[in-house]
Amino acid sequence: xxxxxVVRRAFSNAFRSKLRTGLTVLAIVIGAFTLSLTNGxxxxxxxxxxxxxxxxxxxxxxxVTRTVEREQGSGPVEYxxxxxxxxxxxxxxxxxxxxxVALTQDDLDALAATDGVLRxxxxxxxxxxxxxxxxxxxxxxxxxxFVPGMEVELAAGDQVDLDxxxxxxxxxxxxxxALGFADAQDAVGSTVTLALTDATGAQVTAETVVVGVxxxxxxxxxxxVPNTALVDALHALQRVGAPAGQDEVYASAxxxxxxxxxxxxxxxxxxxxxxxxxxxxxxxxxLGTITSVIDTIVLVLNGFAIIALVAASIxxxxxxxxxxxxxxxxxxxxxxxGLSSARVFALFSVEAVVIGLLGSVLGVLAAVGVGQVVSSxxxxxxxxxxxxxxxxxxxxxxxxTVVLGVMAIAFLAGxxxxxxxxxxxxxxxxxxx
Amino acid sequence: MTSTPLISVRDLRKTYxxxxxxxxxxxxxxxxxxxxxxxxxxxxxGSGKSTLMHLLALLDRPTSGTITLEGExxxxxxxxSLNRTRNQKFGFVFQQFFLTPSASVLDNVTLPLAxxxxxxxxxxxxxxxxxxxxxIADKAGNKANDLSGGQKQRVVxxxxxxxxxxxxxxxxxxxxxxxxxxxxxxxxxxDLNRRHGITLVVVTHxxxxxxxxxxxxxxxxxxxxxxxxxxVAA
Numbered sequence: 079x080x081x082x083x084v085v086r087r088a089f090s091n092a093f094r095s096k097l098r099t100g101l102t103v104l105a106i107v108i109g110a111f112t113l114s115l116t117n118g119x120x121x122x123x124x125x126x127x128x129x130x131x132x133x134x135x136x137x138x139x140x141x142v143t144r145t146v147e148r149e150q151g152s153g154p155v156e157y158x159x160x161x162x163x164x165x166x167x168x169x170x171x172x173x174x175x176x177x178x179v180a181l182t183q184d185d186l187d188a189l190a191a192t193d194g195v196l197r198x199x200x201x202x203x204x205x206x207x208x209x210x211x212x213x214x215x216x217x218x219x220x221x222x223x224f225v226p227g228m229e230v231e232l233a234a235g236d237q238v239d240l241d242x243x244x245x246x247x248x249x250x251x252x253x254x255x256a257l258g259f260a261d262a263q264d265a266v267g268s269t270v271t272l273a274l275t276d277a278t279g280a281q282v283t284a285e286t287v288v289v290g291v292x293x294x295x296x297x298x299x300x301x302x303v304p305n306t307a308l309v310d311a312l313h314a315l316q317r318v319g320a321p322a323g324q325d326e327v328y329a330s331a332x333x334x335x336x337x338x339x340x341x342x343x344x345x346x347x348x349x350x351x352x353x354x355x356x357x358x359x360x361x362x363x364x365l366g367t368i369t370s371v372i373d374t375i376v377l378v379l380n381g382f383a384i385i386a387l388v389a390a391s392i393x394x395x396x397x398x399x400x401x402x403x404x405x406x407x408x409x410x411x412x413x414x415x416g417l418s419s420a421r422v423f424a425l426f427s428v429e430a431v432v433i434g435l436l437g438s439v440l441g442v443l444a445a446v447g448v449g450q451v452v453s454s455x456x457x458x459x460x461x462x463x464x465x466x467x468x469x470x471x472x473x474x475x476x477x478x479t480v481v482l483g484v485m486a487i488a489f490l491a492g493x494x495x496x497x498x499x500x501x502x503x504x505x506x507x508x509x510x511x
Numbered sequence: 512m513t514s515t516p517l518i519s520v521r522d523l524r525k526t527y528x529x530x531x532x533x534x535x536x537x538x539x540x541x542x543x544x545x546x547x548x549x550x551x552x553x554x555x556x557g558s559g560k561s562t563l564m565h566l567l568a569l570l571d572r573p574t575s576g577t578i579t580l581e582g583e584x585x586x587x588x589x590x591x592s593l594n595r596t597r598n599q600k601f602g603f604v605f606q607q608f609f610l611t612p613s614a615s616v617l618d619n620v621t622l623p624l625a626x627x628x629x630x631x632x633x634x635x636x637x638x639x640x641x642x643x644x645x646x647i648a649d650k651a652g653n654k655a656n657d658l659s660g661g662q663k664q665r666v667v668x669x670x671x672x673x674x675x676x677x678x679x680x681x682x683x684x685x686x687x688x689x690x691x692x693x694x695x696x697x698x699x700x701x702d703l704n705r706r707h708g709i710t711l712v713v714v715t716h717x718x719x720x721x722x723x724x725x726x727x728x729x730x731x732x733x734x735x736x737x738x739x740x741x742x743v744a745a
Binding site: 083087413508 | 591593595
């Protein structure tokens, strides 16, 4: 018998007992549906985090600060003249945020000399007093530290051009109303005034062009993103009147390392920096907890879906055993007419695969349909604060894996009944009543 | 009989089970079947006639003894060759029709060709020709279940014919039919035997059917016996 005939026959055999096959398919649909949906949620959240990651920084940079010795409950802490209040330091949640010891040029040199460090850049600390547009009400604004390679989710406009000679800034969208802009598009191209206090205590202002408006992110900093020209200009203003010879200080430093060298190399570098009295935090460290919690939840949900699929595969075994029983004489006849045992096995196992294919395709389609309805419903309601988050994402590879995986499970489930059919003796099968 | 017999059987024995439960179904059968003859294997139920037919049709292997088909000793054939031999050289007509009820008449008839791997188009062509030969071409699209007993047996004969076999094995071919339909079906089988030279091996307990064959052998307790013995026993 030709392979195409085997498949065709298996297809039509699968539908001989429509109700029975239908119920078995339904069981698989439930499993495949759950598996697709949990994977979809995992993929949706992961891709959102990945895009947010690009907003916070790049994955080959770690933020390095001086380790602050704080022995809890051991009495007064000695004053450190280099201690500064940080408003522009590492993102909130990083240990030591709020108050930290500044890094000097010596620190940067030491960091650069550390084995495994490719490049060091001090984060210039600029503290703004306010931002103002068109002589309106001034509002407080923090500047985010911007690392080359990082991207923020934009509502309008472009990313800042780090190499541009003119100062540029990307404003958070939450400032639009307050500063008197109609919408994000309105803000792009306009000029805002930034004010800061210089070393003499006088308040000075600088003008800058808004090139883009950032979407509020889940994790990314809420500050405005400046380009290098703006930071340099503001920093120059801030240092007016500072005593000559006072060393330049940095709140933190960005250290570039070889991300491709693997996790062990990164950890070793962090250990070396710790030994030298620095605290080094990579992006993965900052997000590790969140992603591992999400991964665990998805894993647990997938576990449940797979249990459902295992139960469904027992349904396949049951269905096919009944089919083999029903078709005992037919199988006997076909074997008498010269059909090989291997082909009999193929007939029944392909029938199992057909049931698996049907169930998984229907399950995946249902999941995609439900996923889209739920995603768009949530995006307009409880997730409207998180633009850019598609809760459920169906990746073709995942969908294909689910379908193929279910077919493989179905095949395995079908082997038992198919073997029984293949081993049938034609004579006793023909006598079977 | 001048030429080599089509099927030649020597000292054929078949034992089912082993030890104290062993049952000797055949206890030493010698039989030659010539090409183109019609042979009736007659016996009561339990005589071993069905076992003999199953062995002749290569559906089962004997415990001992030889079956030679066209000069070839069949015990040496592997599973694959046996399957191919049954598919290409034999046709089967059973008392219970063994039709797939939900499949079309044409699909039922062309099953041996599907098993042989013949392309679908040619299957349909040859299937229609076989149905036409038995005068039921108009039923080709019907479900096998919707036919009468006589029509079903015609479908079964078409199926047995479709691969142009050398031998048709018929196991109580008229057992499930009323006498009028039964004699029509008998007529078809003997017509195929005479006009197309297909060897016919009929297993039956029906003396009248046996009488229409060229030759009859009587089986009792696993042995071929002379006719009068059978009558004495009956």
